[in-house]
Amino acid sequence: MEKTYLMIKPDGVQRNVMGEIITRFEQKGFQLLAAKFTVLSKEQAEKHYEEHKEKPFFGELIDFITSGPVFAMVWEGDNIIEISRMMIGKTNPADALPGTIRGDFAAHMSLNIIHGSDSNESAAREIENIFNESELVSYEKTLASWI
Ligand code: RTP
Ligand code: MG
Numbered sequence: 001m002e003k004t005y006l007m008i009k010p011d012g013v014q015r016n017v018m019g020e021i022i023t024r025f026e027q028k029g030f031q032l033l034a035a036k037f038t039v040l041s042k043e044q045a046e047k048h049y050e051e052h053k054e055k056p057f058f059g060e061l062i063d064f065i066t067s068g069p070v071f072a073m074v075w076e077g078d079n080i081i082e083i084s085r086m087m088i089g090k091t092n093p094a095d096a097l098p099g100t101i102r103g104d105f106a107a108h109m110s111l112n113i114i115h116g117s118d119s120n121e122s123a124a125r126e127i128e129n130i131f132n133e134s135e136l137v138s139y140e141k142t143l144a145s146w147i
Contacts, residue, residue: 001076001077001078002076002077002079002080002081002120002123003033003074003075003076003080003123003127004074004075004076004080004081004084004116004123005072005074005116005122005123005127005130006025006072006073006074006075006084006114006116006117007048007070007071007072007073007114007115007126008021008070008071008073008113008114009064009065009070009111009112009113009114009115010064010065010067010068010069010070011111011112011113012071012105012113012114013068013069013070013071014068017105017113018071021101021113021114022073024087024101025075025084025087028077028083028087029077030075030076030077030080030084031075031076031077031139031141032073032074033074033075033076033136033137033138034073034074034131034135034136034137035071035072035073035074036071036072036073036130036131036135037069037071037072038069038070038072038130039066039068039069040065040066040070040130041066042062042066044129044130045061045062045065045066046062047125047129048065048115048126048129049061049062049065051122057110060110061110064110064111072130072131074127074131074136081116081117081118081119081120081123084116084117085116085118086100087100088100088102088114088116089101089102089106090102090103091109091112092109092112093106093107093108093109093112096112101113101114102114
């Protein structure tokens, strides 16, 4: 089963859409393994976005992602990396289709609500940056079988 790191960014927290976003991933059938409401340190932010460290917008990206609390989560499901990025929508909200999280809630490139890992390697690095192995909960939804 594939894992991904999803993180509601400071703008998503402040826009009061955390519950709505979590609902979408729950209803899609994915399983939450870990969650943490926290302010990223500069070191965590730089590690999270290390693939962008040579980009001109890197400084602004780090300032933004550390500017307030984020909701960091680990989710699991078949093909979750590709599917969750489809649910999130394109990076630039001008290209993000209605029905996607960015298409529905975002209007600016830098304020695009949520991050989703783009590969298995990124997911492993991003998860390890925020969570200890022991914080990932493994469980079966056995109690839902009678509903
Ligand atoms: P994210 O990593 O945040 O989930 O977003 P993404 O995969 O859709 O996009 P990525 O290329 O990884 O870019 C990371 C974040 O950097 C900002 N960005 N600004 N000014 C620019 O040209 C530019 N390009 C990217 C965006 O906020 C993007 O989410
Ligand atoms: Mg990215």
